[in-house]
Amino acid sequence: MTQAVRHDSMRARNLEVVLGAVSRGGPLTRAALAELTGLTKSTVSKLVGDLVDAGLLAETGPARAGERGRPGVEVVLSGARVASLGLEINVDYLAVRVLDLTGGVRFAARRERDNRASRPKKVLGELHALASEALTETHRLGLEVAGAVLAVSGPVGDGVLFSAPNLGWQDVRPADLLRLPVPVELDNEANLAALGELWFGDGERDFLYVSGEVGIGAGLVVNGSLFSGARGLAGELGHVVVAPEGPACRCGGRGCLETFAGQEALLAAGQAGSVPALLAALEHGDEPALEACAAAGRALGVALTSAVNLLDLDRIVLGGVFTQLYPWLSGPVSEVLSARLGGLRGAPPVLSASRLGGDAATLGAAGRVVHRVLADPAPFLARVQEA
Amino acid sequence: MTQAVRHDSMRARNLEVVLGAVSRGGPLTRAALAELTGLTKSTVSKLVGDLVDAGLLAETGPARAGERGRPGVEVVLSGARVASLGLEINVDYLAVRVLDLTGGVRFAARRERDNRASRPKKVLGELHALASEALTETHRLGLEVAGAVLAVSGPVGDGVLFSAPNLGWQDVRPADLLRLPVPVELDNEANLAALGELWFGDGERDFLYVSGEVGIGAGLVVNGSLFSGARGLAGELGHVVVAPEGPACRCGGRGCLETFAGQEALLAAGQAGSVPALLAALEHGDEPALEACAAAGRALGVALTSAVNLLDLDRIVLGGVFTQLYPWLSGPVSEVLSARLGGLRGAPPVLSASRLGGDAATLGAAGRVVHRVLADPAPFLARVQEA
DNA sequence: TTCATTTAGTTCACGTTATAGACTAAATAT
């Protein structure tokens, strides 16, 4: 239900509006903010004052416009108070990243490690060490950690990782094993990487991010926000049917995209033992590797055709392993999309490789906390009340 | 951007909250509303008073609870002031429906007509006549028409019907040809029927409504609101790929669902000249008709498997022609869904036939206007200011 | 140099809205 508005929530909302405008619109003077938000100069002055006092906004020097009249003082987001922690468990590395409110990276670390070989407790112990380092450093910088988000590859719900095809895990509660002094939220890697591309990529507000790993996931961003379905399990692109009579899939079905373009299928068809080996073979021009990628690309094109028709996509970003394979995948994928979508729809969707590569997930994870603070800064003004 | 809140918009929002609570929660006393919304009794009293004055709420008799204490006076939505107009152009009929704010039907009419044979101008002229009747009747009842929505089968954007496979139309602006004294909005039949099921069906808040006509569309409802994609073209279930090397489709692709379960394919395979003929053959137990339905059902099952994986569906409603074919379709569809989704996901989605049948679209269309009034009742209080 | 002009930002009396609690109203229980 829509919530009732009271005086305090009116204020909270207007703080959010001002902070959001600064966050999107770069440095802005109070006068510009008043114009932008429709609030009066006096109201904006009060709100900005509180946000500056709280350490969420900072005044930069006077804006030298060279024009007539008193120059305004511009304010920007301040990275001096709040920080957020992004965590990721991937097949072959662990990663942490600390962002401040401006989106600036304050700490980042990555530990290469074959996590396939380890049980959850072991891996999360390792991640705990890495995260503790990050928290120590954040504390040293005088920053307050507003929260943490952990990215894992696989379907997630209510703090539980139901299954992780990459790792062979099932029904794990990572936050419980991680035991960090800040609350840790869990989300799907594809969803978080999609948010990473949204907030730190090239500014597009509508796209499908495809994460190619052992499984194939996807995160859909529509009008600047994530679509996750009724129970948060949307985006299982890997089990979209590509050929109804195709190979059996671990999901119980047949001919799912994963059986053609999942990492296992790809390596088997390409006669390579690992992704680096496959890449080397591709660079070298080996026929089986090239044909494996072409076939995977065509299958991906078919699955994406279905996705475009269902979801109305005009932009698709390939991430995960697909980012590295992009030069060999993009041709077949585009051909299939153009052939199948050219008719009724206008142009086929624009295809591109992820610009953030392996950083997308931790950026999205930490970014989610930053955006939560931006969306509700009121709790951080509490100390003003006390003074 | 999120809008700034001022005193008037705070009031507008709280009016919406109260009205929404009554609309969902049946008859409610002021005291119950205060509890429900978190507002104080005095605030609720003022808001309810204004809404009653505006003719949007009405007091029913005192609530006889038989319990201690003064019985509260219950208020309900009032159907005495605002009405909305829902319009539909289908292949073989035109329909109009007038709803009041309570969702009660105040007028309904349907004109059987083979619209395939006619040009847009002719059909919309006919619809104009029908709509005028509806408006006259509405006026006679002393109701104010808050708006009209027209349902058409096919992709729609910005007031333009891009193509209508049912009718053979292309790039039509129905509102311009319709020339009604109220603004007419245009939307996709599948989307509006989905909203009809949401508001007038069995109260589920998450489902996919599948509309089987000449083309096959779908409307996705997530958490009580419609998902329409970046440009409003989501839900083209008919062009989800079922067999990559299947028959050529009018969209330029191959093996789309439409080539297996669209009306043309269905009638051809079933050796029937029309849907009634096909139904008769099915009732009679004719082999080609039964097999045609089974094959269409299996194809639909495959397409829905992809949809479930992408959209995280737990409930699917079959509408349009599929409602009538449901007894013969549901078996094959369910079997395919169970076989393909049993593994990773828990239970397969629940399948059902539309309960509203052909009324879903006009109900959704008119309901959309009703819900717009409920979501922003402030404009209807204007006369209170003037008094 | 001086002063009008222009734009930025602050201050303060005021209006709108929700709040809290006293008060009235209308029922049941004793």
Added chain:
DNA sequence: ATATTTAGTCTATAACGTGAACTAAATGAA
């Protein structure tokens, strides 16, 4: 009859944004 309980109204008050007056700080013209 009277206490008790719950519903709804009334009134003084507080929170917040508004608008106009005011101060501040720049440019430009005389």
